[in-house]
Amino acid sequence: MTDTAAAPEATTTETGVGKHLGWALVLISIAQLMVVLDASIANIALPFIGADLNINDANLTWIVTGYALAFGGLLLLGGRLGDLYGRRRIFMIGLATFAIASFIGGLAQNEAMLLASRGLQGLGAALASPAALALITTTFPAGPARNRAFAVYAAMSGAGAAVGLILGGWLTGLDPVLGLEGWRLTFLINVPIGLVAAFLAPRFLAESESRPGLLDVPGAITGTLGLLGLVYGFSRAGEEAHGWGDPWTIASLAAGVVLLAAFALVESRVEHPLLPVRVFANRTRATSFLVMMLVPAAMFAMFYFLSLFIQLVVGYSPLHTGFAFLPFSVGIVIGAGVSSNLVNRIDPRFIAGVGTIMAAVALFGFSRLEVPTGAADLLALGQNGHLGADVNYWSSILPYILLMSVGMGAVFVPLTLTAVHHLRPEDSGIGSGVLNTMQQVGGALGLAILSTVSLRAASGTKDGLVEQLTGQGVPGDAARQLAFLGSFTEGATAAFLVGAVLIAIGSLATWTFLNVKHEELATDGPEVVHAGV
Structure with missing residues (x-):
């Protein structure tokens, strides 16, 4: 009995898959870092891209928004495709798609290209990212x-934005390499x-085992379009030129809500839904999803407002601004490493609760x-070029x-663990999605x-x-420019305060509803139901 049971593991190890968990983690982490940092790496290069390709300011924002739309809108579909057609296969297709798209973007000759x-790129990221997280669950033993693998994954996810700012600033500032401008790099x-x-x-x-032929096409269409509507509507609402009252913002958000309602109706009736309701049935998992929406909402906005504050008010250059965020990357690696060790001995509620x-x-x-934002201080700002003397980094x-x-x-570490723990093997991809x-x-x-709060x-x-x-x-x-810098500080600090509330x-929610013991996270067994839950 013992020898027979051990045979599959021995076979797996013989193929090299189980023997090189470290290399497996390197691959997954590199993929996740590449996907996350690409959301911010192009931000610093936008003015250079606009000048070289003659893209106006209105369309320039689509370089960022287009990636976010495709990535956010296709994540559910990407996660389910991994469950149905093999997570490694979808992971590889996603990486290859991302690389090819990056090649096209680097050699782009016009705005459309x-x-x-x-x-x-967003499509490739939406295929690779859920598969990467699911592969950790299926590759590494509970x-x-x-826990250590999730710590590295969480560190890559959290540090990606900061790394993107630094890398983007450095590459953009390079002299042409082989005739290629820095932004193309x-x-x-x-x-x-x-x-x-x-x-x-x-x-x-x-x-992983594949289950072809079970794709919920109506669910994929309504779910993807619904998410596209929401992400686009929220992105447009955050722009000063449009806002919440813009007709396209309202139409996009309304269409997103209607399509997601249709998606929910479809999912309740099809035999093999794209998003099974059972994924949300566990209270701890549902809480993890909720908190992992609220926390990044504040964190991403923090990057946005603080990077602008450091450049516009403190007076740092784009590359200097990127390095100002380097301690964030160091801190999140430290926090993830410590929490991955603590989660073996302390319940996730306490670790994530203290972190929030x-x-x-x-x-x-x-x-x-x-x-200082008075008129006299702003006059001094105009003479000095920035307020660096008044803000000590x-x-x-x-x-x-x-x-x-x-x-x-x-x-990130304990909530990523609790979000995918006790999922059925066939649901690992969609849970990650x-x-x-x-x-x-x-x-x-x-x-x-937070943009709305800031603007008001x-x-x-x-x-x-x-x-x-x-x-x-x-x-x-000159008066309007100086007044913008003074009023921006007022808006940014108000946004930070609302972010703290979020x-x-x-x-x-973490302290109240996250109810899983650290002993359970060390097993892949059936879900433990606690009395009164």
């Missing part, structure tokens, strides 16, 4: 090994990484940033970046809400500052 490549760098990772995947990753409190305190700290910004990053590491979708939708929603807070001070400055003899355009809500 570049925007098409960004959409194709317990310390899987932000795309082309993905090509060898993606192709090599796809090529090595069969050597280090085992394939740390993040909320950090955002509250950012909301207390004090920058080391004492006013760095401590909160570190607190936020360590807190995020303490949140739901988790990624919550993060993407949460990020878009958070940025929209800023508008209350901008007009008054313009009037004061023009009254002191400052020309109209994470506080997530913290309350």
Whole structure:
């Protein structure tokens, strides 16, 4: 009996899949980092891309929005395709698609070619990312090994935005390489990484059982279009030029809600749904999904507002700004590593609960940033070029970046574990897709809400500052520019405060509803139902 039971594991190890878990994790982590950082790596390059390809400001935003739309809208479908057709196969297809799209984008000669490549990149990311998370669940045994793997995955997910800012700033600033402008390198760098990772995947990753022919096509159509509607609507609502009252914003959000309602109706009636209701039946898992929507909503907005604040108000260059976020990458790695060890001995509720409190305190700290915004101070700003002397990075910004990053590491690891724990093997891909979708939708929603808060807070001070400055003899355009910087600070600090509230809500949900013992996370056995749950 013992020898027979051990035979499958011996076979797996003989193929090399079980023997090289470290290399398997390297492949998965590289893929996740590549997917996440590509959401921010192109941001710094946008002005250079616009100048080279003659893209106007309105369409320039689609370089970012197009990727976010395809990625967020197709995640559920990508997760389910992994369950049905093999997670390793879909992982490889996603990486290859991402690499090819990056090649097209790096050599783009016009606006249409570049925007098409960004959409194709989003498709590749939506295929690879859920498969990567599901492959951790199926490749690494429950317990310390899987916890450590999730820690690395969470660190890559959280640090990707900061790494993207640094890498984007560095590559964009390079002189032409082989006749290629620096911004093109932000795309082309993905090509060898993606192709090599796809090529090595069969050597280090085992394939899951495939179930072809069970794809829920009506669910895939309504679910994908519904998510596209929501992500686009939220993204548009967060833009100053449009906002919540814009007809296209309203139409997009309304269409998204209607399509998702149709999706829910379809899922309740088909035999093999794209998103089985049982994925949400576990209270701990549902809580994990909710908190993993609220926390990234605040974190992504923090990156957006703080990076603008550091550049516009403190006066850092784009590359200097990227390095200002480098401690975030270090902190989240530390937080993830510590929490992966603690989760073997402490229930996830306490680790994630403390992490959310740390993040909320950090955002509250950012909301207390004090920058003089009176007319006299703004006149001095115009003479000095920035307010660097009034904002000390080391004492006013760095401590909160570190607190936020360590807190995020303490949140992502246990909640990623609880979000996919006790899922049926055939649901691992879609469960991972739901988790990624919550993060993407949460990020878009958070940025929209906090942008609205910021704009309203800023508008209350901008007009008054313009009037004061023009009254002191400052020309109209210069007065409006200086008033924008002063009012932006008011808006950003208001957004940070609301972000702290969002994470506080997530913290309350964590402490109240997350109910799984650390002993359960060390097993792949059937779900344990606690009395009174």
